[in-house]
Amino acid sequence: MQEIQKISVVEQVVSRLEELILSGEVSVGEKLPTENELCQKLSVGRSTVREAFRILQAKGYVEIKPGRGAFAARTEKPAQAEELAWLSKNKPALVDCIEVRSAIEPMAVKLAIAHGTEEEREELEAIHREFIEAVRVMDAQEIARLDEVFHAKIVDMSHNPLLVDIHRVICETVRTFRSKTFVFPQNARNAIDPHERVLMAIRERDEEAGEMYMKRHIQRIQEDLDGQTPDN
Numbered sequence: 492m493q494e495i496q497k498i499s500v501v502e503q504v505v506s507r508l509e510e511l512i513l514s515g516e517v518s519v520g521e522k523l524p525t526e527n528e529l530c531q532k533l534s535v536g537r538s539t540v541r542e543a544f545r546i547l548q549a550k551g552y553v554e555i556k557p558g559r560g561a562f563a564a565r566t567e568k569p570a571q572a573e574e575l576a577w578l579s580k581n582k583p584a585l586v587d588c589i590e591v592r593s594a595i596e597p598m599a600v601k602l603a604i605a606h607g608t609e610e611e612r613e614e615l616e617a618i619h620r621e622f623i624e625a626v627r628v629m630d631a632q633e634i635a636r637l638d639e640v641f642h643a644k645i646v647d648m649s650h651n652p653l654l655v656d657i658h659r660v661i662c663e664t665v666r667t668f669r670s671k672t673f674v675f676p677q678n679a680r681n682a683i684d685p686h687e688r689v690l691m692a693i694r695e696r697d698e699e700a701g702e703m704y705m706k707r708h709i710q711r712i713q714e715d716l717d718g719q720t721p722d723n
Contacts, residue, residue, distance in 0.1 A: 500535055504543035505632070507533065512552050512563050523553065523561045546632065549670040551577075574671045579720040581668070586713070588664050593709040595661065599646045599654060600701035604693055607648030612693055615644050619686050626679045634679045635669035641686060645693075678715045685711060 508529075511517060524532070529540045544561050547553040554564040578585070603611075618641050625633040639662055646658040672678045685708035692701035 500539050501542045501546070502633070504529070504533055504535060504539055505546050508543060508547055509552065512547075512566055513568065515566065517563045517566065519563055519566055521563050522559075523563060525560055545666075546636070546670075549635070549667045550632065551667075551670075571674060574674045575719060577671050578668075578716065582716065582720050585665075585668055585716060588661065588668070589709060589713050589716070592661060592665075592712075593706060595654070595657060596642065596645070596709060597702040597705040599649050599658065600689060600692070600705045601698040602649035602651055602654070603645045604696050604698045604701050606650045607693070611644070611648045615641065615648070615693070616690060618644055619690060622686065623683060626676075626683060629676055629679070631673045631679070632670070634673040634682075635666075638669055638673070638682060639666065645689070672712075672715065675715075675719065678719075681711055681715060682708075 508523070511523070517523065526537055526540045526544075529535070530537055533540075544553055544555060547561075548555050548564075552564055554562045556562060618637060622634065622637040622641060625637055643658065643662060646655055649655070685704060688704040689701055689708065692698075692704055
């Protein structure tokens with residue numbers, strides 16, 4: 492007998508909306524049900540619907556038009572070729588963001604080690620275990636979400652409000668990148684060991700090691716991007 496999988500409410504809403512978009516009942520450019528309609532039909536809160544739309548937007552299924560609502564952006568599942576095309580097209584901006592991350596996130600680890608609590612470390616460990624499970628079953632959507640949560644948790648552990656605000660902007664910038672790059676299984680697997688090494692440094696309260704491992708992690712992200720989008 493297989494283990495029962497726990498699926499969050501947001502994931503269930505995402506799944507329902509994906510089914511609607513891929514069913515052929517809507518066309519590209521067609522407006523989707525409003526937040527209020529979905530809240531009533533699915534018996535969920537507005538924040539849940541908004542999070543589901545955000546995930547679908549990152550995956551390329553939905554276009555959010557401020558003041559107008561959510562619209563179907565495509566009605567077919569993306570192929571890896573499409574993901575590669577997106578990565579290639581957006582590579583210059585992605586490289587800029589990776590450069591910023593290489594400066595911000597190693598510092599965040601040092602501050603997390605200096606100021607983070609034991610409870611926060613345990614929460615980070617739990618996030619990493621969920622990340623490993625998502626990689627095991629190759630749930631690209633969940634891998635992308637948990638990768639963002641993992642890095643954001645480290646920044647939160649710094650207890651530096653300005654750094655948290657800066658990182659929030661970075662997360663918004665790289666959210667779509669995460670959804671694209673983790674479609675490729677090797678990219679997902681390549682994140683496990685760096686996360687574990689950063690965690691080890693946090694457990695041992697070794698600031699220098701934490702900074703070094705995070706720098707290597709960000710460098711590996713750049714290498715994965717370069718490997719799949721070679722310069723012409």
